[in-house]
Amino acid sequence: MHSYHARQPILNKEKATVGYELLFRDGPDNCFPDVGDEQATNRLLIDNFITSGSLQITDDKRFFVNFPYTSLIQRTPLMFPKKSFVIEILETCEPTDELLEAVTELHQKGYILALDDFIPSKEWNRFLPYIHIVKFDLRSTPVARAGFFIRRHKDGNLKFLAEKVESHEEFIAACDAGFDLFQGFFFSKPEMVQRKSLAPSALSTIRLYQEICLPEVDYDKVEGIIATDVSLSYKLLRHVNTMTSARTEAISSFKQALVYLGEEKLRRFISFVAASHALADKPQSLYSLSLQRAHFCERLGILVTPKISGNQAFLTGLFSLLDSLLDQPIDELITLLPLSEEIQQALVNQTGTLGTILKLATAYDLAQWDDVSQYSKQLGINETNVADRYAESLKWATFFEKAATK
Structure with a gap:
């Protein structure tokens, strides 16, 4: 039996990641027939706390996990360490005396509790003293209405989380309304789409990307680019020494790093x-x-089938967010890079096999499971394999992110 889940980051006002919500995949009928909320929660807990050690994918940050009514009444969260996750009380829960008793006990034992997709009502008022985080879905509760509730309760200990923040403008509006935390993919869209000059660091990045897109990497050119940017040189040397910590002698120059890494690792x-x-x-x-x-x-x-070049597919995924990294339209940015026609079409129009792979990756990030199923079928990939590869990619990215930011 396999389990499927995606993760979405929770950010603060400084756009620093403070946790991740784990999103369970109830998937197509041939994977998980008739999986209810209780079973979905149980599988997430088992997979991430008992079975596989998937805690790596949250980079030591807190999980946000949905708990339905019965799990809360049965005190299921007490089986797991309170410092590792936030209990999200599902919006489908009824505000009964029985639930209040469970919430009070969990609060007294030191667990962090959140109300998920909250819609204000007097029935929930008695719960608020035991709640730490209130989540508003901006697609069902407008920012102005949520802001009114926040202003009325701002003097307490509550924090407020805006869900489904899909643009930079919505992020700013939510900040102004008094939200403390944010969830959504606003950070993966450009904050500015009009053409602007690239900053020096961005220019260095583009020049390096130009080199790694070529069939053969010119080590001398790469070294020359690195040499013009002191900050980048420092980061590269710190990172390569982290990767090669088993060596008795540290790598002290970029030339050494090039020789040690080889072309593909470079x-x-x-x-x-x-x-x-x-x-x-x-x-x-x-x-x-x-x-x-x-x-x-x-x-x-x-x-x-047939297989796609690993480097071509890697670059397609990497550059799919280049417009967000550099705040320029993707169709303008790719003119600066020696990319194949297949990659260009995938990035701009999401066509061809690479385009479908990119659509599948994006759908998985967004937990759009029907689309995941559709694109998997188009590519002829078993969905179990897709889920396994996604889990691998989370662990891989977390490892290298830690190394690169030390």
Whole structure:
């Protein structure tokens, strides 16, 4: 039996990731027939606390886990460490005396509790003293209405989380309304789409990307680019020494790093360190998502027939967020890079096999399970394999993100 889940980052006002919500896949009938809320929660808990050690995918940050009514009444959360997750009380729960008793006990024992997709009503008022986080779905509760509730309760200990924040404008509006935490994919869309000049760090990144897109990497050119950017040089050397910590002698020059890594590892090396270098005021989650999607696409490319070049699929995933990293339209950015026609069509129009792989990766990030099923069938990939590759990509990206930011 396999389990499927995706993750969505929870960010604060500084766009730093403070946790992840785990999203269970109830999937198509041939994977999980008639899986209810209780079973979905139980599988998430078993997989992430008991069986496989998947805690790695949250990078030591808290899970946000949905708990339905029966799980709460049965005190299921007490079986698991309180410091590792936030209990989300599902919106389908009825505010009964029985539930209040369970919530009070969990609060007294030190668990963090959140009301999921909250819609204000007097029936829930008696629960609020035991709640730490109130989540509003901005698709069902407008920012203005949520803001009215926040202003009335701002003097207490409650924090407020805005869900489904899909644009930078919505993020700013939610901040102004008094929200403390944010969830959604606003950070993966450009904050500005009009043409603007690229900052020096972004120019260095583009020049490095130009080199790794070529069939053969020119080590001298790469070294020359690195040499013009002190900050980037430092990050690269720190990172390569983290990767090669087993060596008795540290690598002290980029030339040594090139020789040690070789061409293929160098491509990957440049990908994640250059992306991190270009982030500036971008949330770290965007960097992590960029790496994770690149690896996910690469792994998916191996599963299709005929196989897709690993480097082509990797670059497609990596560059799918380039417009968000550099705040320029993707169709303008790709003119700066020596990309194949297949990659260009995948990035701009999401066509061809690479385009379908990218659509599948994006759908999985968003937990759009019907689309995941559809694109998997189009590519001829078993959905169990897709889920396994996704889990691999999360662990891979988390490992390299830690190394690159030390």
